[in-house]
Amino acid sequence: MAETLVSTPTLSLEIRSWLMAELRFPVMATIASDGMPSQSVIWFDLAAGDVVLMNTRVGRIKERHLRxxxxxxxxxxxxxxxxxxxxxxxxxxxxxRGLRDIQALARRYGDDPAAFEGQHRVTILMHVERATRHT
Structure with missing residues (x-):
């Protein structure tokens, strides 16, 4: 099987289409204070330009790492x-905004938006600097 690896500095239309073609559950990697990677599954949506929108509860490890x-x-x-x-x-x-964003993500992923009422949420905007597609 031939492999193709294409890297670009932006989210091409092809990559955006592939990401949104079906409901996907990406693995997010952040950097812990000891320098080791930390991974978790996260909900996402694409925003305008080269931005990925995500959301987490305040106090979670990923939020602390990203700060x-x-x-x-x-x-x-x-x-x-x-x-x-x-x-x-x-x-x-x-x-x-954090509550609005998690409720929109919940609707996208088939969860109950009301389940997030009262939670203190933070929105994560990932500004993409490199996109790589492997087929």
């Missing part, structure tokens, strides 16, 4: 076909 070091990567897989994104995170500390 200390904003470098982040995401890996989206479908068997041997996968996309990796690398970039920097911007944390939006607006409780109303």
């Amino acid at each position: 200390r070091d904003p470098r982040v990567s995401l890996c989206f897989e479908q068997e041997n076909d996968y996309v990796t994104l690398a970039g920097r995170a911007e944390l939006i500390d607006d409780p109303e």
